[in-house]
Amino acid sequence: MEKMPKWADVVLIPVISLLLAAAISALVIVAIGEDPVAAVKMMVDGAMGSTYGWGYTLYYATNFMFTGLAVAVAAHAGLFNIGGEGQAMLGGLGVALICLLIPWPHWSLALIFAALGAGLFGAFWAAIPAYLQAKRGSHIVITTIMFNYIAFSLLNYMLVNVLRPKGSQDPASARFPEAAHLPSLHEILAPIGINFSKSAPANVSLLVAVAACLVVWALIWRTSLGYEIRSLGKSEPAARYAGIGSVRIIMITMLISGALAGMMAVNNVMGEAERLVLNATEGAGFIGIAVALMGRNHPFGVFLAAILFGFLYQGGAELALWTKIPRELIVVIQALVILFTGALDNMVRMPLEKIFLAFRKGES
Amino acid sequence: MDFLTLIQVLDSTVRLSIPLLLACLAGLFSERAGIFDIGLEGKMLMAAFFSAAVAAVTGSVWLGLLAGIAASLVMSALHGIASITFRGNQLISGVAINFLASGLTVLIAQNWFQQGGRTPSLFGGGRFTGIDLPFAGVMESVPVVGPVYSELLSGHSVLVYLAFATVPATWWILFRTRFGLRLRAVGENPAAVDTAGISVVRLRFAAVAICGILCGIAGAYLATALQAGFVKEMTAGRGFIALAALIFAKWRPWQAMWACLLFGLLQAIALRFQNIDVGLFVIPVQVMEALPYILTVVILAGFVGKAIPPRAGGQPYVKER
Numbered sequence: 001m002e003k004m005p006k007w008a009d010v011v012l013i014p015v016i017s018l019l020l021a022a023a024i025s026a027l028v029i030v031a032i033g034e035d036p037v038a039a040v041k042m043m044v045d046g047a048m049g050s051t052y053g054w055g056y057t058l059y060y061a062t063n064f065m066f067t068g069l070a071v072a073v074a075a076h077a078g079l080f081n082i083g084g085e086g087q088a089m090l091g092g093l094g095v096a097l098i099c100l101l102i103p104w105p106h107w108s109l110a111l112i113f114a115a116l117g118a119g120l121f122g123a124f125w126a127a128i129p130a131y132l133q134a135k136r137g138s139h140i141v142i143t144t145i146m147f148n149y150i151a152f153s154l155l156n157y158m159l160v161n162v163l164r165p166k167g168s169q170d171p172a173s174a175r176f177p178e179a180a181h182l183p184s185l186h187e188i189l190a191p192i193g194i195n196f197s198k199s200a201p202a203n204v205s206l207l208v209a210v211a212a213c214l215v216v217w218a219l220i221w222r223t224s225l226g227y228e229i230r231s232l233g234k235s236e237p238a239a240r241y242a243g244i245g246s247v248r249i250i251m252i253t254m255l256i257s258g259a260l261a262g263m264m265a266v267n268n269v270m271g272e273a274e275r276l277v278l279n280a281t282e283g284a285g286f287i288g289i290a291v292a293l294m295g296r297n298h299p300f301g302v303f304l305a306a307i308l309f310g311f312l313y314q315g316g317a318e319l320a321l322w323t324k325i326p327r328e329l330i331v332v333i334q335a336l337v338i339l340f341t342g343a344l345d346n347m348v349r350m351p352l353e354k355i356f357l358a359f360r361k362g363e364s
Numbered sequence: 365m366d367f368l369t370l371i372q373v374l375d376s377t378v379r380l381s382i383p384l385l386l387a388c389l390a391g392l393f394s395e396r397a398g399i400f401d402i403g404l405e406g407k408m409l410m411a412a413f414f415s416a417a418v419a420a421v422t423g424s425v426w427l428g429l430l431a432g433i434a435a436s437l438v439m440s441a442l443h444g445i446a447s448i449t450f451r452g453n454q455l456i457s458g459v460a461i462n463f464l465a466s467g468l469t470v471l472i473a474q475n476w477f478q479q480g481g482r483t484p485s486l487f488g489g490g491r492f493t494g495i496d497l498p499f500a501g502v503m504e505s506v507p508v509v510g511p512v513y514s515e516l517l518s519g520h521s522v523l524v525y526l527a528f529a530t531v532p533a534t535w536w537i538l539f540r541t542r543f544g545l546r547l548r549a550v551g552e553n554p555a556a557v558d559t560a561g562i563s564v565v566r567l568r569f570a571a572v573a574i575c576g577i578l579c580g581i582a583g584a585y586l587a588t589a590l591q592a593g594f595v596k597e598m599t600a601g602r603g604f605i606a607l608a609a610l611i612f613a614k615w616r617p618w619q620a621m622w623a624c625l626l627f628g629l630l631q632a633i634a635l636r637f638q639n640i641d642v643g644l645f646v647i648p649v650q651v652m653e654a655l656p657y658i659l660t661v662v663i664l665a666g667f668v669g670k671a672i673p674p675r676a677g678g679q680p681y682v683k684e685r
Contacts, residue, residue, distance in 0.1 A: 028471070132661070138664035146660050286459070326474045336464070338456060339442075
């Protein structure tokens, strides 16, 4: 018998976990001598009160959708891809090479191939840990952590020794050519009469991210590959008995996951910075973990959670600008969300299950 | 490279490998008891901040050390509650602890000291200073042996000697005591331990607490001995290198020490020489930085002997009813 109705599992538990995280975050704000209500108001104003704020919120959300989907896809196969950060760094390298080496006639072509390049590089970076997990049984969590650090060193090397233009001091690539400029939301929305902020970095890759959510949904729940991925994640012996090769599925899943994380680079490298810098990912790969946990590994949940984290990031930046609350508050909130929706899931679930069971007994 | 440079590099190897060694032994206790801990980094960071903060305010490095251990123990308790009591995912709990530490340390540092997320610089009694072994001054003039004794072996802080003493102590506890036998058993087959009438939960909490204490010392060493004060993200991935060393050592204490010394040597070389010219080609500094991670992946791949973690690692124990 199901212990709880489905809605409790999908909606109630995440909401309670989120409220717990929010309550503790409020206590943290009180502890450092600020007013949590005023802080929340300022965050809402800063992140959603103007098209400028929305532009940043959606820009961050785009990053988190890609990395959140990457974690979610891997999670369906029972794999914990903690290497989104490294895969996104490599994706950035792919985008930079494609934008710098090929003179693109139009941004749309550049976007398609940059996305492909980013995906390929990201997938490549996930491929080695995937192979080692599938063939050698080395734990994918450890290998992907190691690959994050290796990616950072590799990127550092490439920027300092290869991509850095002559005479430049900072470890960054040259600026991408004008033809590779992606239209921002301002440029997209202006023709239909919406005056969106010019200086906000949200751009056309938001649409790519939303499309990626739809594709992942279709992949997981509407294809036989998705069925195989989920079977493997639920029970490996059962999947093997049903003739699903675990090596093949682990490889494919991680390639998709790595590609999704890599494709984040289309947004932050090509859409915003328009050149490759050392710290381009800004930890977005790790936020993907929180986003996927909160979104219950469902693309729609990931979409909502990504926007929530985009709001937190932009709102947090506003707080750091106007109050004494440092930006690191967001890292604390992120940690609390991961803690309550991930690690302490049973703390909320066990009492709830008891309550629901008590109600059931009362009915019958 | 002359003899003196070699001694200096080895000396900084010792200094740099201490936080790795303590964190690695911390991980050893936890993982041998079946609790994966990727939150070593976060615990060290918390300990580094609280030890530096308390040492800065009170002027006593020993109080700082205690505060660091306490902070790390709180994080350990959180990990224990999440992964033992509520049988949550140990990896996710570790990730959460790392972020919590990374955010809270800067938040509190900014609130307490307003110095951009750092503590005031420590001096005098607020720092662990080197202790000279007997006759270090007299021995200095003796060729070869002299510099080795007075530069390399002598002049480290008390925590360095403590860390090296922890290695045989860990070996003895794990392989020569009843507690150690049970601790290892609970990491391999908790059901068997439970059947023998020993509490799995209590053993695992004990292991996690030892892990917290050692991580606390590691963090305190970073902030009050290796450096003079806390700076943002000062652990800089050391918790993960320690994890790498643990795998490299295949979860054994003596081998853990050698692995940490090796990784410490790599750090010392990367710090001292930037790009290394070996004649035919130049080894970029990034290769040295990435080498611990690359070596760990090679080990994990099973090309140099297989690294098999404790069998019940990562799985919460559910008592049958």
